[in-house]
């Protein structure tokens with residue numbers, strides 16, 4: 001049974017990442033105590049016993065694992081690190097949490113599916129079949145947690161939001177704003193999802209406001225579109241649509257075949273409204289512009 005003692009602190013691994021920062025910001029806002037863990041605090045390559053000791057020294061009420069080596073090319077190049085961080089570390093966290101029955105939330109990706117055919121979106125009951133090193137290592141990590149009732153794995157599609165500015169969508173936005181034209185794939189599809197929506201659901205779940213008893217869930221928006229359509233939609237609000245050029249993904253060289261038909265669907269949880277999320281994001285971008293901040 002997944003029950004969190006919210007008087008105890010939430011231990012967040014990957015405190016500097018896009019998801020980790022959004023979790024810490026939202027948890028902080030509602031007064032949940034946090035133990036933020038980054039590279040300098042803990043070496044994720046330590047053995048399981050040392051990880052367990054680290055956890056027990058801090059006596060947290062919940063572990064949230066946002067630590068990850070992300071990016072298809074990066075994982076393919078840094079294969080050993082990808083296995084360590086994405087595969088073995090979740091297993092060690094699992095082992096370190098079970099003696100004291102500390103619940104664990106772990107994040108995974110639509111990249112565990114092959115996503116190479118334009119079929120129906122994958123749900124929690126679809127069979128994973130990763131085709132990239134990133135996907136393989138993420139599937140390895142989540143497969144260690146499957147059988148436990150106090151571990152929840154949350155799979156997510158491609159994310160965007162205020163804390164994702166250093167990832168693909170944020171980087172593309174910065175380019176068009178600085179006057180560059182961008183070539184964007186019109187044949188790579190995803191149910192792009194707003195990071196604050198994910199985190200809102202996670203915090204509700206932790207606080208017992210979401211009833212959910214499975215140990216795997218897909219959190220996603222309700223719309224699949226191409227990355228080109230997504231970027232063009234946002235650019236229009238800034239009068240920059242002429243900077244976004246539609247192209248085929250074949251144009252971008254990569255060592256692995258990039259999954260084209262990504263995205264997720266859930267059998268258990270209502271999808272987030274894509275329209276509400278994109279409206280909120282655009283408002284946030286416009287606010288940043290007004291305040292002359294550097295993000296867009």
Ligand SMILES: NC(=O)c1ccc[n+]([C@@H]2O[C@H](COP(=O)([O-])OP(=O)(O)OC[C@H]3O[C@@H](n4cnc5c(N)ncnc54)[C@H](OP(=O)(O)O)[C@@H]3O)[C@@H](O)[C@H]2O)c1
Nearest residue numbers: 014015016017018019039067068107108109156157158159
């Ligand atoms: N972003 C997306 O579009 C997306 C989509 C689907 C699923 N997800 C999942 O969401 C989770 C979080 O992703 P994210 O977007 O927040 O990624 P991110 O921004 O790249 O953050 C990754 C975090 O992991 C830490 N990390 C990486 N390698 C490490 C190492 N060897 N030792 C210690 N810390 C290390 C990073 O620390 P440093 O800052 O020190 O490098 C950072 O805090 C992951 O499980 C990912 O698979 C993300």
